[in-house]
Amino acid sequence: MPASPPSLDSFDLAILAILQRDNTTPQRLIGEAVNLSAPAVQRRIKRMEQTGVIAGNVALVEPAAVGQPITIFVEVELESERTELIDAAKRQFSAAPEVQQCYYVTGEADFILVITVADMGAYEALTRKLFFDSNNVRKFRTFVAMDRVKVGLTVPLPD
Amino acid sequence: MPASPPSLDSFDLAILAILQRDNTTPQRLIGEAVNLSAPAVQRRIKRMEQTGVIAGNVALVEPAAVGQPITIFVEVELESERTELIDAAKRQFSAAPEVQQCYYVTGEADFILVITVADMGAYEALTRKLFFDSNNVRKFRTFVAMDRVKVGLTVPLPD
DNA sequence: AATCCTGACGAAACAAACTTGCATTTCGAG
DNA sequence: CTCGAAATGCAAGTTTGTTTCGTCAGGATT
Incomplete structure (x- = not known):
């Protein structure tokens, strides 16, 4: 607020x-x-x-140290872009703990997700839950991170 | 370490x-x-x-509050995937303050970047610097975030 | 079985950091 | 130039973080 x-x-x-x-x-x-x-x-x-300029104060946890060594990006394309369905998707993605980040975007996809999982089996199960069981996902593209080259939420500040 | x-x-x-x-x-x-x-x-x-389980302790800054209201995803595809050129790209992307996150990924792209900028002009300038001036970028796809639905680096923890 | 060693714990003492009250200063508006 | 709102520094008070120390449990050795 x-x-x-x-x-x-x-x-x-x-x-x-x-x-x-x-x-x-x-x-x-x-x-x-x-x-x-x-x-x-x-x-x-x-x-x-x-005033919300500082949105939080958090410790950064190394995923590999807690058994979540795999980071995955997913581009999600919906069947319908009706407002109500968009909002439903936002809520469902947000609710999943494995979904670290979720953005609603312009371009050739509707959502981009950043996901953290223990292994590909867990990812497969998650895709089933989030994408296949939903009737509104047309398709999705998966990118598996081989190297987390730079990770953070640091914002560039004006001089 | x-x-x-x-x-x-x-x-x-x-x-x-x-x-x-x-x-x-x-x-x-x-x-x-x-x-x-x-x-x-x-x-x-x-x-x-x-031991590195906790990788850092940071304050989360609201980008919009410091004049960086635009978040952009970029999928980058390189011309050559020679190790040396990959490493060079990692270094160049990491060095840019606007690049909040950089991942080297499998799939139809080589890198995925999360970028924070003040306006599209700044993004255009950044693409020039990072992509066009490099001779090793075959193409890139841009996704502009309309809604930062869920943002964080929270890792799901085992029970 | 007794002993020693290691590692972790809690209670208390201690040091450092955070927080508040207040007088003063700064700065812009009139 | 004067006034008032807002921010500052200092000093005191409070909370939090840190260290010390004595105890205990588990494992290996004798």
């Missing part, structure tokens, strides 16, 4: 750049880096959390 | 489940949730960070 139209100055952006890399950095160090006192840093962080 | 073969018990998994949702949760509360003392929680977290 963005509480208000946020407008970020260079202090905020500098703070974000740090937190986006490591949000365990003490406010004292952030303050030294951006030339602000720790409380000032703290107030800015809180405000950005409340 | 994973220091050793990690093996996670149900305590570790329960802790991970919490941290990957909100890593600002106090260790005391985590302890209550999983039935451990705060120091025990703390030791397990540190170990998972050192």
Whole structure:
């Protein structure tokens, strides 16, 4: 819930750049880096959390370490693009824990999914559940990741 | 650098489940949730960070709030798949701040990129830099995200 | 069977970080 | 130039994170 139209100055952006890399950095160090006192840093962080500029604070888990070594991309094309069916698909994809990311896109596909699974058997079962059991999926194309070259949700920040 | 073969018990998994949702949760509360003392929680977290199970601790920034409202997927197909050229492409894609994620994949494409930009002009400039100026890109397909239905790097954890 | 060693735990003491209150400063509008 | 809103720094208070230390359980050795 963005509480208000946020407008970020260079202090905020500098703070974000740090937190986006490591949000365990003490406010004292952030303050030294951006030339602000720790409380000032703290107030800015809180405000950005409340306004939604900072959407969350999370630990990144290595999939392979928890038995989910396979990352898969899927382009999904629907039969019908009726609003109601689109929304139903969004809800179904979102509900699946294996679906890490889901985007509704323009172009030759309707959805792009990023999926994390333990093995291809699990993926096969998931496709059955998400695609074949749905009557609204015309086709889908699968891309298996051989190398997660760069992974993150880091956003480029203006200077 | 994973220091050793990690093996996670149900305590570790329960802790991970919490941290990957909100890593600002106090260790005391985590302890209550999983039935451990705060120091025990703390030791397990540190170990998972050192062994690479926890790959990072980051704040998630809302792209639209920092002037990067457009998310784009790109499937890239190379001319040559010589190892050296593949590696060069990995390095070039990784180096671009606009490239949030880069995967080397099997299937009808060689790479899939997730890109964040301010506007289509910026994307056009980026394609010029990454694809046209490279002599090794045969073609690429662009998908513009209309809705970021589900975004995150949350990994499903075993029970 | 007794012993030693290793690894993990909890309680308490300790250190560090976060948070709040308040006086002061800054900055833009009138 | 003056005023007021908003942000700042400092200092105190609170919460959290970290270390220490004594205990216990399991496994291997003697």
